[in-house]
Amino acid sequence: MDIRCSGPVQVSPALMQSLDSFSASDINSEPRSMASLQDITVTSEKFTSLRLHSVSESKSVLLLDGNEYLQVSSAEKFASCLGCPNPSAKVKVVSIVGNSGDGKSYTMNKVFFQGEEVFQTSSEQTSCTMGVWAAFDPCLNVIALDTEGLLGTTTREGQRTRLLLKILAVSDVVIYRTRAERLHADMFKFLGSASQAFTNHFRAALGNVNFGPAVVIFHETCDTKPLKGSSNESVEDILRRFYFNQLKTDAFSSLRYIGTQTKGKTTDFSELRRLLQDELNNTSVRSARQTDIVFRALKVLNDKFSGEVTDPSPVYLSDEYFTCSSKCLSCGRRCEASMGHQKDEQPHMCQERCCFQAQYNNILYTCKACHTKGHQVVVTPSEPSWLDIAKHAWSGYTINCPFCGEIYRSRQYWYGNKSPEDSVVRTEITHVWPGSNTQNINSQNTAQKVLDGINFLSEAVASVGSQPSRYLSSQMADLIAPKYWRPNHEIHNCFLCKKTFAPAEAKHHCRSCGEGFCDECSSFSRSVPERGWIDKVRVCKSCYDIKKETRVPYNPVDEVEVRARKYGEVVVNTFSSVASVLQYPKDLIKDSARPTYWVPDHEAKTCAVCKEPFGPLLLLHHCRDCGQAVCHPCSPSQRRVPSRGWDTPVRVCNTCMKED
Numbered sequence: 001m002d003i004r005c006s007g008p009v010q011v012s013p014a015l016m017q018s019l020d021s022f023s024a025s026d027i028n029s030e031p032r033s034m035a036s037l038q039d040i041t042v043t044s045e046k047f048t049s050l051r052l053h054s055v056s057e058s059k060s061v062l063l064l065d066g067n068e069y070l071q072v073s074s075a076e077k078f079a080s081c082l083g084c085p086n087p088s089a090k091v092k093v094v095s096i097v098g099n100s101g102d103g104k105s106y107t108m109n110k111v112f113f114q115g116e117e118v119f120q121t122s123s124e125q126t127s128c129t130m131g132v133w134a135a136f137d138p139c140l141n142v143i144a145l146d147t148e149g150l151l152g153t154t155t156r157e158g159q160r161t162r163l164l165l166k167i168l169a170v171s172d173v174v175i176y177r178t179r180a181e182r183l184h185a186d187m188f189k190f191l192g193s194a195s196q197a198f199t200n201h202f203r204a205a206l207g208n209v210n211f212g213p214a215v216v217i218f219h220e221t222c223d224t225k226p227l228k229g230s231s232n233e234s235v236e237d238i239l240r241r242f243y244f245n246q247l248k249t250d251a252f253s254s255l256r257y258i259g260t261q262t263k264g265k266t267t268d269f270s271e272l273r274r275l276l277q278d279e280l281n282n283t284s285v286r287s288a289r290q291t292d293i294v295f296r297a298l299k300v301l302n303d304k305f306s307g308e309v310t311d312p313s314p315v316y317l318s319d320e321y322f323t324c325s326s327k328c329l330s331c332g333r334r335c336e337a338s339m340g341h342q343k344d345e346q347p348h349m350c351q352e353r354c355c356f357q358a359q360y361n362n363i364l365y366t367c368k369a370c371h372t373k374g375h376q377v378v379v380t381p382s383e384p385s386w387l388d389i390a391k392h393a394w395s396g397y398t399i400n401c402p403f404c405g406e407i408y409r410s411r412q413y414w415y416g417n418k419s420p421e422d423s424v425v426r427t428e429i430t431h432v433w434p435g436s437n438t439q440n441i442n443s444q445n446t447a448q449k450v451l452d453g454i455n456f457l458s459e460a461v462a463s464v465g466s467q468p469s470r471y472l473s474s475q476m477a478d479l480i481a482p483k484y485w486r487p488n489h490e491i492h493n494c495f496l497c498k499k500t501f502a503p504a505e506a507k508h509h510c511r512s513c514g515e516g517f518c519d520e521c522s523s524f525s526r527s528v529p530e531r532g533w534i535d536k537v538r539v540c541k542s543c544y545d546i547k548k549e550t551r552v553p554y555n556p557v558d559e560v561e562v563r564a565r566k567y568g569e570v571v572v573n574t575f576s577s578v579a580s581v582l583q584y585p586k587d588l589i590k591d592s593a594r595p596t597y598w599v600p601d602h603e604a605k606t607c608a609v610c611k612e613p614f615g616p617l618l619l620l621h622h623c624r625d626c627g628q629a630v631c632h633p634c635s636p637s638q639r640r641v642p643s644r645g646w647d648t649p650v651r652v653c654n655t656c657m658k659e660d
Contacts, residue, residue: 059083059113059116059118060119060120060133060134060135060146061081061082061133061135062131062132062133063131063133063134063145063298064131064132064163064167064302065130065131066148066159066160066163067159068159068163068302068306070298072295074295075087075291075292075295075296078295079292081134082134082135082136082143082291083136084291087290087291087292087295088290089141089290090141090288090289090290090291091136091141091288091289091291091294092140092141092142092143092172092173092280092286092288092289093143093145093170093171093172093173093294094112094142094143094144094171094173094174094175094276094280095144095147095167095168095173095174095175095213096108096144096145096146096147096174096175096176096177097147097150097164097167097168097174097177097190098149098150098175098176098177098187099149099151099178100148100149100150100151101149102149102177102178102179102180103177103220103267104129104147104149104177105119105120105121105129105146106119106121107175107177107267107272108135108144108146109121110267110269111269111272111273112140112142112144113135113137118135118144119133119135119146129146129147129148130148131148131163132145132146132147132148133146134146140277141288142280143291143294145167147163147167148160148163148164150164150186150190151186159308161193162305164190165194165197165198165202166202166298166301166302166305167298168194168198168212168213169197169198169202169206169212169213169297169301170294170297170298170301171213172279172280173213173214173215173216173279173280174213174214174216175216175218175272175276176190176215176216176217176218177218177220178217178218178220179220179221180219180221181222181223182221183219183227187217188247189247191215191244191252192244192247192248192249194212194251195212195247195248195249195251196248198212198251199248199250199251201305203251205301205304205305206297206300206301211251211252211253211285211286212251212253213252213253213286214252214254214255214279214282214285214286215249215252215254215255215256216256216257216258216272216275216276216279217239217255217256217258218258218260219257219258219260220259220260220261220262220267221259221260221261221262222261222262222263223263225261226259226260227239227257227259228259235257235259236255236256236257239255239257240255253285253286254279254285256275256279258271258272258275323335323336323337323338323339324337324339324340324341324342324348325339326348326433326434327434328350328354328431328432328433329357329360329432329433329434330354330355330356330357330362330431330432331352331354331355331431333350333352333354334350335348335349335350336349336350336351337349348431348433350431353429354429354430354431354432355429357432360432361596362429362430362432363427363428363429363430364378364427364428364430365380365399365425365426365427366378366379366425366426366428367379367401367403367424367425367426368423368424368425368426369401369407369424370401370403370404375403377402377403379400379401379407379425380399381397381398381399397409398410399420399424399425407424407425408420408423408424408425434643435642435643481509482514482531484513484514484531485509485514486516488507488516491516494516494517494521495510495515495516495521495540496517496518496521496540496541496542497518497520497521499518504617505518506519508538509522509538510539510540510543511528511531511533511539512530512531512539512540512546513540513542515540517540521540521541522538522539522540522541523538524538524539524540524541524543524544525537525539526544528543595627595644597627598622598627599622599629601620604628604629607629607634608623608626608628608629608634608653608655609628609630609631609634609635609653609654609655610631610633610634612631618631619631619632621635621651623635623651623652623653623655623656624641624644624651624652625641625644625652625653625656626653626655626656628655630653634654635651635652635654637651637652637654637657638650638651638652639657
């Protein structure tokens with residue numbers, strides 16, 4: 001009421017009777033809005049005018065509207081609207097959130113204002129609280145904040161959620177009001193999001209505040225009993241362990257639960273009042289703050305986190321419910337074909353572009369000449385058989401088009417060779433689907449297959465042509481050996497030092513006595529003419545030390561036998577030379593030829609299965625499925641690995657065989 005006077009006022013009895021006829025209900029005729037009355041002007045000798053201004057029905061003030069616009073311009077205005085003594089008065093902030101229609105405004109009126117209609121309530125279906133409303137409780141020095149309900153019909157769900165999260169960030173205590181027979185998942189998701197938002201965004205904006213608000217879950221049921229704890233576990237522990245599950249609440253200074261059953265009686269708020277009183281009196285975590293600090297904190301958050309939010313429309317029939325669940329190994333995008341399309345022999349499909357991953361080498365080559373003619377022809381580097389190894393190892397790989405013939409050779413010139421991408425092919429990055437056997441995956445193993453061919457030929461020749469421990473030597477030696485040589489199958493120990501021979505250890509024959517010796521005991525050489533060996537040959541230490549006059553006389557009958565042995569050694573040495581020649585290109589291309597998913601040799605110290613260290617007696621191999629380095633005993637089996645591009649049976653470790 002505003003009375004403007006130019007001097008002392010004298011009101012006549014008739015005027016007083018007219019003023020008395022206005023009741024409070026006549027003045028406050030519009031809820032939550034400013035009701036205006038017509039000016040009453042009284043002409044008098046000493047009285048000029050009487051003007052009645054608007055009076056609010058409730059004592060709450062609109063702080064933030066539904067569009068996140070702050071309705072108060074300054075801290076002084078904020079304190080004045082709430083009725084605080086001054087902006088420097090210390091207060092605590094208590095806010096309430098929950099689903100629309102769960103009685104948030106009614107709860108705040110009962111807890112802080114003895115049931116007085118400070119925050120407006122309504123029995124209608126439409127929500128009576130939009131935005132955020134504030135009121136001041138002078139008895140407890142508390143700023144109470146009533147918020148818009150969750151799950152209500154709105155076109156700005158994202159903005160509403162962000163608005164509520166900002167209110168939680170400036171609050172000292174947050175009441176989550178829920179009226180349901182059982183606790184719903186939306187409450188836990190909202191509180192988990194609030195904790196995450198405070199940790200990731202609001203804490204830094206508020207000056208690195210250590211802890212967020214204390215959270216009180218006020219759960220009211222009718223027919224169902226509220227949640228209760230036990231002697232071994234509190235209700236709060238049950239909430240964190242079971243209901244929140246993977247959701248974090250570490251940003252909150254505390255988490256409390258109050259349950260009440262109100263079937264046939266009014267809601268009991270006494271326990272909630274006591275708990276709030278304890279939280280407000282607790283200053284160990286959060287102390288009371290000045291009113292202007294509260295306003296500035298809210299203004300900082302509202303200025304920083306504002307603007308349009310794209311609200312995704314509810315999707316009730318997501319495409320993911322009906323499309324193939326396979327995902328590209330390279331980019332992670334889902335297949336867009338319908339479920340079960342592979343039963344109809346339809347390939348995986350995705351319109352989105354993929355990204356390149358070196359381990360999948362998911363690049364297809366297409367002939368550039370055919371592309372200009374409107375054809376999409378996929379070409380791959382040549383894959384020579386092991387009979388063409390010598391030719392392709394030095395001339396390079398080739399790319400052949402079924403229509404254009406050979407379009408590229410990697411070593412066509414001594415220098416100045418262009419890459420195929422710059423001259424004859426186009427590249428296209430393709431999706432890599434689980435279990436697929438695409439040409440681009442096959443092409444990555446081309447060089448390794450050539451290397452495997454070299455390995456096969458080299459090992460085959462080496463097994464034929466190396467020293468007597470090799471396969472052919474051990475089998476053929478007895479056939480072409482002179483009669484005075486002891487057969488290999490009878491030699492188990494060195495004749496001189498008695499050392500037992502290992503399975504792969506070489507056995508040597510002394511050309512003089514014909515016994516079997518180890519390498520150290522037969523490392524001497526001299527001519528043995530009495531046995532038909534004119535040139536210097538291997539002899540044992542004992543025969544080397546025998547004087548000439550005591551040597552066995554020459555027997556010309558043994559010449560034929562010796563000649564067969566000599567010819568056999570020439571053949572064996574020839575095969576050994578071939579093996580060493582093949583070993584050179586094999587070592588040269590080993591590192592560059594192996595697929596990218598294989599573990600490099602220099603990183604593999606032990607077998608991935610048995611953990612035994614590699615060495616001369618434990619050779620290193622690679623599993624064609626997982627690419628790990630394994631020993632031979634741990635990879636004796638073979639099978640096809642089409643997902644890696646191996647169409648024929650190849651070496652696979654025991655672990656992958658079990659998983660298969």
